[in-house]
Amino acid sequence: MSFDVLQDKIRAMKNPTVAGLDARIEYVPAHIREKAFAEFGPGRKGAAEAIWQFNVGLIDALCDIVPAVKPQAAYYENLGWQGMEVLERTIQYAKTKGLFVIADIKRGDIGSTASAYAEGWLSGTKINGETFKAFDADCVTLSGYMGSDSIKPFLDAARIENKCVFVLVKTSNPGSGELQDIVAGERLVYQIMGDLNERIAAGTEGKYGYSIAGAVTGATYPSDIRALRKRLQKTFFLVPGYGAQGGTAEDVQFAFDKYGHGAIVNSSRGIMCAWQKTRRDGLDFADAARHAAITMRDDIQKFVTIV
Amino acid sequence: MSFDVLQDKIRAMKNPTVAGLDARIEYVPAHIREKAFAEFGPGRKGAAEAIWQFNVGLIDALCDIVPAVKPQAAYYENLGWQGMEVLERTIQYAKTKGLFVIADIKRGDIGSTASAYAEGWLSGTKINGETFKAFDADCVTLSGYMGSDSIKPFLDAARIENKCVFVLVKTSNPGSGELQDIVAGERLVYQIMGDLNERIAAGTEGKYGYSIAGAVTGATYPSDIRALRKRLQKTFFLVPGYGAQGGTAEDVQFAFDKYGHGAIVNSSRGIMCAWQKTRRDGLDFADAARHAAITMRDDIQKFVTIV
Numbered sequence: 001m002s003f004d005v006l007q008d009k010i011r012a013m014k015n016p017t018v019a020g021l022d023a024r025i026e027y028v029p030a031h032i033r034e035k036a037f038a039e040f041g042p043g044r045k046g047a048a049e050a051i052w053q054f055n056v057g058l059i060d061a062l063c064d065i066v067p068a069v070k071p072q073a074a075y076y077e078n079l080g081w082q083g084m085e086v087l088e089r090t091i092q093y094a095k096t097k098g099l100f101v102i103a104d105i106k107r108g109d110i111g112s113t114a115s116a117y118a119e120g121w122l123s124g125t126k127i128n129g130e131t132f133k134a135f136d137a138d139c140v141t142l143s144g145y146m147g148s149d150s151i152k153p154f155l156d157a158a159r160i161e162n163k164c165v166f167v168l169v170k171t172s173n174p175g176s177g178e179l180q181d182i183v184a185g186e187r188l189v190y191q192i193m194g195d196l197n198e199r200i201a202a203g204t205e206g207k208y209g210y211s212i213a214g215a216v217t218g219a220t221y222p223s224d225i226r227a228l229r230k231r232l233q234k235t236f237f238l239v240p241g242y243g244a245q246g247g248t249a250e251d252v253q254f255a256f257d258k259y260g261h262g263a264i265v266n267s268s269r270g271i272m273c274a275w276q277k278t279r280r281d282g283l284d285f286a287d288a289a290r291h292a293a294i295t296m297r298d299d300i301q302k303f304v305t306i307v
Numbered sequence: 308m309s310f311d312v313l314q315d316k317i318r319a320m321k322n323p324t325v326a327g328l329d330a331r332i333e334y335v336p337a338h339i340r341e342k343a344f345a346e347f348g349p350g351r352k353g354a355a356e357a358i359w360q361f362n363v364g365l366i367d368a369l370c371d372i373v374p375a376v377k378p379q380a381a382y383y384e385n386l387g388w389q390g391m392e393v394l395e396r397t398i399q400y401a402k403t404k405g406l407f408v409i410a411d412i413k414r415g416d417i418g419s420t421a422s423a424y425a426e427g428w429l430s431g432t433k434i435n436g437e438t439f440k441a442f443d444a445d446c447v448t449l450s451g452y453m454g455s456d457s458i459k460p461f462l463d464a465a466r467i468e469n470k471c472v473f474v475l476v477k478t479s480n481p482g483s484g485e486l487q488d489i490v491a492g493e494r495l496v497y498q499i500m501g502d503l504n505e506r507i508a509a510g511t512e513g514k515y516g517y518s519i520a521g522a523v524t525g526a527t528y529p530s531d532i533r534a535l536r537k538r539l540q541k542t543f544f545l546v547p548g549y550g551a552q553g554g555t556a557e558d559v560q561f562a563f564d565k566y567g568h569g570a571i572v573n574s575s576r577g578i579m580c581a582w583q584k585t586r587r588d589g590l591d592f593a594d595a596a597r598h599a600a601i602t603m604r605d606d607i608q609k610f611v612t613i614v
Binding site for chain 1: 329331332344349350351353354379381382384385386387388389390391392394395413414415416417418419420421423424426427428432434435437439441442450451452453454455456457475478480481482483484485486487489490491492496499500503
């Protein structure tokens with residue numbers, strides 16, 4: 001089952017981190033931007049191609065350090081179809097480099113609509129009896145507000161493809177508590193969401209004991225993560241909030257089980273925009289990203305030992 | 308403010324309905340499919356172009372009957388970037404025909420990511436100081452599980468553009484109760500979501516009294532809608548579930564205020580796939596859709612009088 005694939009990669013690299021590929025055009029170093037605008041025009045196409053070049057540089061620099069990348073769909077959708085075309089290319093390229101790709105899409109819909117999303121991002125769409133894959137990620141993030149109907153179609157697709165999903169449980173943003181922390185009987189809303197998610201995926205556990213339905217659990221709430229780790233023993237965690245959002249390696253350690261398994265920590269701007277702190281105009285963006293990824297790995301290794 | 312635009316169109320047509328544009332390739336009549344596959348190949352491009360032709364036919368047939376259309380992003384994403392390109396074209400074309408376009412995307416993310424989505428779907432993205440619009444809908448659907456952080460960036464974009472949003476409150480699917488109907492203190496989770504949404508948008512009410520943050524409230528739960536109409540007096544409702552999902556005109560009447568304002572009812576397959584019931588191989592798909600839309604309008608008019 002699919003978190004096995006990710007956990008194997010994490011073990012091989014001794015690095016439970018995922019690098020975000022969330023480029024706004026402003027995050028792309030000037031020399032790449034200017035070249036792309038000159039070649040493809042100063043609009044959406046030029047911006048999309050600049051981001052593509054930036055992504056290729058990041059992927060090449062990171063693929064022997066981090067096991068996974070996480071492109072955030074919003075930063076491709078805001079460039080329209082040209083952005084989506086670059087997202088397809090980025091996912092494909094990352095996979096050819098051996099990276100596990102988590103498409104951060106946070107989709108949440110039901111029935112045949114959820115199935116269509118699952119086709120687009122995981123299993124491919126049938127046209128005249130032939131299957132055509134579009135974004136073809138290894139894993140997607142989902143929102144479960146609409147209930148199990150909005151998760152199950154993705155699990156069906158994931159099971160067939162040996163893929164997996166992460167469902168939003170406890171997020172890392174300041175406003176996350178407004179709904180997620182509401183007390184409902186003896187549980188909080190996010191605990192209900194987490195329990196529901198683990199129940200839906202029961203029976204899909206792989207060799208590490210984790211089901212194909214993981215959970216997003218933010219690093220800005222370490223005591224919550226510790227409790228969730230205990231509560232959801234079959235749920236793999238995606239932990240955002242490290243670095244830019246204030247979460248530390250000491251905080252995220254509680255997301256892991258006693259073998260150092262069962263979680264992956266995200267950093268986006270901390271790696272992708274590391275060049276902004278070296279004062280070399282981004283000419284060193286790939287080295288800066290690689291250095292930041294190594295520093296993050298070593299930082300987490302101080303608190304997490306992966307067996 | 309923006310629901311004024313929609314309500315004005317609804318009043319002019321005496322028709323509070325929105326037609327879904329949710330085409331799977333199987334829903335496109337054979338004569339259109341075959342022509343597109345012959346011209347553009349039997350893959351994603353051919354399927355996307357077939358759906359484009361189908362959409363144009365539907366829009367032409369419906370634009371003087373219904374005030375709005377609602378393309379569902381999933382049915383374009385599952386064809387990858389070619390599908391997204393057709394979605395851009397479809398939104399633009401519907402607007403040139405005077406239709407109000409609700410992009411059913413159910414996005415839900417935070418901070419700069421939410422802003423990027425809002426750029427992509429409502430306000431446009433700045434590249435080198437110039438703004439480029441991508442999907443450019445009049446309105447989008449959103450998920451608020453992550454809290455107000457995930458709604459506010461869209462309201463900021465909507466306010467500037469005279470646009471609006473619908474946030475998932477009580478959905479029409481069987482599993483919607485698993486999270487949404489949980490009792491939390493004196494309220495249910497969906498009531499908390501609805502209250503939160505109305506509070507966030509306070510002060511943005513237009514001439515009909517509705518704020519720019521509407522709510523999705525499913526037609527399969529009429530007693531819930533009646534209570535929500537009373538509870539959320541400044542919230543415009545998008546009502547899915549009519550027809551295929553079992554909701555009737557008698558059910559949906561409770562979504563409207565005493566002037567027959569404040570709500571719009573969706574039908575997707577009931578209109579789009581009406582040709583499947585006429586046994587004419589889809590040659591009459593446009594007429595069949597138009598006839599179905601007129602029937603739906605007349606059906607709702609029996610229960611709702613729009614002042």
